[in-house]
Amino acid sequence: MLIFVADADVSWEFSDLIEAIYSAPTYHLVFEGCLILFIVGLLFQHSFLPSKRRGGSGDRLSKAEEDQLIAEWQPEPLVSGDPADEALLASYQRCATSQVGRSVTYSDGRTLVNFATGNFLDFIGEARIRDRALASLRHYGVGSCGPRGFYGTMDVHLHLEEQLAKFYGCEEAVLYSYGFSTIASAIPSYAKRHDIIFADERCCFAIQQGLEASRSKIIRFRHNDTAHLEELLQRQAEHDRRNPKKARVTRKFIVVEGLYVNCGDICPLGELVKLKYKYKVRLFVEESASLGTLGATGRGICEEAGVSVQDVDLIAAGIENALATQGGFVVGTKYVVDHQRLSGLGYCFSASLPPMLAAAASEALTMVDEMRGERTARLKSVSDRLHQRLLAELDNLWSVEGAPMSPIKHLRLHRCTGENSLPALEAACAAAADAGLLLTVARYVAQDLGQPAQPSIRLSVNCNHSDSEIGSLLDFLKSYATGLAKK
Amino acid sequence: QSKQAMQVGTAHSDPNPNHIYFNSRGIWMTYIIFILIAHFIILSIPFISVGLAWTLTCQVHNFITYLWLHWEKGAPFEPLDQGESRTLTHWEQLDDGVQFTANKKFLLVVPTVVFLLATFYSRYDQIHFIANALSLVVLSIAPKLPMFYRVRLFGINKW
Numbered sequence: 001m002l003i004f005v006a007d008a009d010v011s012w013e014f015s016d017l018i019e020a021i022y023s024a025p026t027y028h029l030v031f032e033g034c035l036i037l038f039i040v041g042l043l044f045q046h047s048f049l050p051s052k053r054r055g056g057s058g059d060r061l062s063k064a065e066e067d068q069l070i071a072e073w074q075p076e077p078l079v080s081g082d083p084a085d086e087a088l089l090a091s092y093q094r095c096a097t098s099q100v101g102r103s104v105t106y107s108d109g110r111t112l113v114n115f116a117t118g119n120f121l122d123f124i125g126e127a128r129i130r131d132r133a134l135a136s137l138r139h140y141g142v143g144s145c146g147p148r149g150f151y152g153t154m155d156v157h158l159h160l161e162e163q164l165a166k167f168y169g170c171e172e173a174v175l176y177s178y179g180f181s182t183i184a185s186a187i188p189s190y191a192k193r194h195d196i197i198f199a200d201e202r203c204c205f206a207i208q209q210g211l212e213a214s215r216s217k218i219i220r221f222r223h224n225d226t227a228h229l230e231e232l233l234q235r236q237a238e239h240d241r242r243n244p245k246k247a248r249v250t251r252k253f254i255v256v257e258g259l260y261v262n263c264g265d266i267c268p269l270g271e272l273v274k275l276k277y278k279y280k281v282r283l284f285v286e287e288s289a290s291l292g293t294l295g296a297t298g299r300g301i302c303e304e305a306g307v308s309v310q311d312v313d314l315i316a317a318g319i320e321n322a323l324a325t326q327g328g329f330v331v332g333t334k335y336v337v338d339h340q341r342l343s344g345l346g347y348c349f350s351a352s353l354p355p356m357l358a359a360a361a362s363e364a365l366t367m368v369d370e371m372r373g374e375r376t377a378r379l380k381s382v383s384d385r386l387h388q389r390l391l392a393e394l395d396n397l398w399s400v401e402g403a404p405m406s407p408i409k410h411l412r413l414h415r416c417t418g419e420n421s422l423p424a425l426e427a428a429c430a431a432a433a434d435a436g437l438l439l440t441v442a443r444y445v446a447q448d449l450g451q452p453a454q455p456s457i458r459l460s461v462n463c464n465h466s467d468s469e470i471g472s473l474l475d476f477l478k479s480y481a482t483g484l485a486k487k
Numbered sequence: 488q489s490k491q492a493m494q495v496g497t498a499h500s501d502p503n504p505n506h507i508y509f510n511s512r513g514i515w516m517t518y519i520i521f522i523l524i525a526h527f528i529i530l531s532i533p534f535i536s537v538g539l540a541w542t543l544t545c546q547v548h549n550f551i552t553y554l555w556l557h558w559e560k561g562a563p564f565e566p567l568d569q570g571e572s573r574t575l576t577h578w579e580q581l582d583d584g585v586q587f588t589a590n591k592k593f594l595l596v597v598p599t600v601v602f603l604l605a606t607f608y609s610r611y612d613q614i615h616f617i618a619n620a621l622s623l624v625v626l627s628i629a630p631k632l633p634m635f636y637r638v639r640l641f642g643i644n645k646w
Binding site: 010012017020021023024025028031032035036039042043045046047048049050188192193194195213214215243245246248249343 | 536537565567569570571573574583584585586587588592595596599602603606607610611613616620623633636645646
């Protein structure tokens, strides 16, 4: 029965083999018969895509439901006709005829002091940067006409990346051509499905787009509340203890901003680094507003908080604020940052930064380095003075949100002056333009989850704002609010 | 020096080459040739019988294809699908999860043919039959059925 060893005594004539079929046990033939029928039956099945009931979303609609939805559909008007949009549309009619620097001239002849744009270090109009950009324009032309991997890399890009890495004291930098897409590309190149990201609830829209693109599980913690973050991390650690196999393949990240554009607050980086090491989470910091504005020499939140740059896994920033050009970058260790050269989608699949702008950014960065924090300190003192005067003189008229030394502040009408609504603030900005000041209401996309409950006027302070300009701003705010309160 | 994950080309629209490489020209023949080579190697072992050689071929084939198609998850390179295939076995990734494609029917038929040949050459011996039938049903047929698509029994191999 058992044929395991060499079978010299068994015949291998074909007729004998066929006879063996007839003498096979019945159960065997039955099994084989059923198997053949089963397989042949499966071969006649049509191919189909299984519904994603398990492990995914996407319920399919029945034909009747589809038809009903199509019949019920009413097209929305292209233009909403919402009166709140009138002020926004009117602002697009405004046309600047000068550079949008510390002051702006408009086509109607008015010159306004600019408290609206993020020109923190007053580099707009700086002759040195302009000359370097023009020289670069004559040498390279305007656009780079290609992504970094396809003839779009020029020596200015490599030079700027080296310079950025050296400025921060990191190993490597990656240059992007648009500040918004920097963090929106960086996050999904590391965080994938089944990963977990702890994000501050007031993060900017660019970070939110990155979080959404990553397809990870997003856990939002209360703004700047490290106790809440620790509670959430603790809860996650308990989940991990119960399912260690899953935990071993789950990557966890914390995403914060150095200086929050939506609030004007500074993140508690020291405590975040402690949490990072305690719970083994990666820390990503977005520094668009804190580059050049925080730290003794303008090196951002790490310098400000006294944290070593090696403790932060990734620093991403747009250079569209303090450095007054276009683009963005990511710095960190070579191991972390080099990954984006192939999987940072905004890096691989967008044209590279125009060499003219890369040269201008390089010059601006050199200036920041040479100044050794002089303008940064001046910016902090101007912001602080403005903050103290706002608190002292306008406390019962306007409420101010933001750290004292932050160049971004959010103003809201106090309850006693009237309703803090979007039209009211727009009217205030229009009145400010009549008084020679350029103010703006902070605007958000409808899906922006980081927007505040109450609208606000976002002030952006320039390091070279004079005392008289600050004074005129405060005078306007006081007189306007008092006028409102009287009504 | 850390190992970097290999990035795959982006010249086509499919984010994961694991979906489509089994449609390449000649790959069915390659698979059959691999089985034949393995069978000849096993046949060359001098002291075992023909029936045992066939049974060994059947077992080894089922075991290796189980590991290849139904155990290892994800991809050996870094696909562009934002981590979707990290928890999927190769069978679930083939043809983008569509059931009963030509490739999948082929991969169902081959172990069955190997089993039929193995039972024929082992002259319907009972022990060989039990071994081959068990490995065929448990390792080769069952995991390929649509009812087991994305199913992980008892949480085994889930993460």
